[in-house]
Amino acid sequence: MYEKELTCPYCLEAITILLDMGSDYNSEIIEDCEVCCRPIEIKYSFDEDELIYFNYKKIEGNEF
Ligand SMILES: [Zn+2]
Numbered sequence: 001m002y003e004k005e006l007t008c009p010y011c012l013e014a015i016t017i018l019l020d021m022g023s024d025y026n027s028e029i030i031e032d033c034e035v036c037c038r039p040i041e042i043k044y045s046f047d048e049d050e051l052i053y054f055n056y057k058k059i060e061g062n063e064f
Helices: none
Strands: 002-007 014-019 027-032 039-047 050-058
Touching: 002 039, 002 050, 014 027, 014 039
Parallel strands: none
Antiparallel strands: 002 014, 027 039, 039 050
């Protein structure tokens, strides 16, 4: 597993999540923030063991 830090888009706390490196193409997961427990939609890609794409957002459409 690959540890990745991100800033929760809801509560703005720094959290660490674990990414599965076994899935090598456009993985999409939902992780609950460990601080506020709200769901974050995370997309990522690995090339071998290198993280080549990482993006995340709130799961609702109300980003603004
Ligand atoms: Zn949070």
